[in-house]
Amino acid sequence: MRILVIGGGNMGFTYAEGMSKSELSGHHKIMICDAMPQRVAELKEYPEFEVYSEVEECITQADVVFLAVKPFHAEEVFEKIKPLVSPDQIFVSLMAGVNIFTIQKGTGSQKVVRTMPNLPAKVGLGVTSYVAAREVSRIELLTIRSLLDTTGESIHVDNEQQIDYSTGISGSGPAYVFYFMNSMLEAAIQMGFSEHDAKVLVRGTFRGAVELFDRENTSLHTWMDRVASKGGTTRAALDSMEASKVKDAIKEAAFAAFHRAVELGLGK
Secondary structure: OOEEEEOOOHHHHHHHHHHOOOHHHOOOOEEEEOOOHHHHHHHOOOOOEEEEOOHHHOHHHOOEEEEOOOHHHHHHHHHHHHHHOOOOOEEEEOOOOOOHHHHHHHHOOOOEEEEEOOHHHHHOOEEEEEEEOOOOOHHHHHHHHHHHHHHEEEEEOOOHHHHHHHHHHHHOHHHHHHHHHHHHHHHHHHOOOOHHHHHHHHHHHHHHHHHHHHHOOOOHHHHHHHHOOOOOHHHHHHHHHHHOOHHHHHHHHHHHHHHHHHHHHOOO
């Protein structure tokens, strides 16, 4: 199987690197194409890639094409590749907001899988939600899932709206976690901890909390109750967040990301 990734930025590079370790690629190198000369030069430093600067030079060789460009570059890419696309090629979109119909119309291929990846894929801990056009066979979809799983784990969703919802939860979600971590980091420094010690405290707390959550089939509310005894310090903190409606603000943020994903799909 020959795999092409169009776009060598964060997501494109991450998936190309993950898939290069997959047996599905056989003895073939992952093809990766980027329009920026500097990025092309950087990508050529990686022996596992076959690097191109012009998509017309490689599109016809690919069985599976990953679209990893910014949504506003999609139309430009479609114009270049549509005359060269084969009906048997499968297109996998990593682009936020661009729906399956738009990709089908733009590429001329009916076999389209739309995904929503997230940044932890860079360290093999990504979560990718995906949905496919009905023209993608079950066997083809299983192959695509195996490729997506090279960067972490994936979940199949029922419709494209859930892809947009995933944008608000997992796609943008790492930034919410970093925002919360940064707030705790700033509080620790204000309390007199050095920046190094503050990072140790915050990083270890998040890592440990996730590990606890993974090890037991226990609800988050139960975990909070275990930590927060009545009249104690943790309860005071949680009560403060409830009074400030932090939970509502986080939910509103997730829906804001969802609505923006829908707008991107409409070309806004």
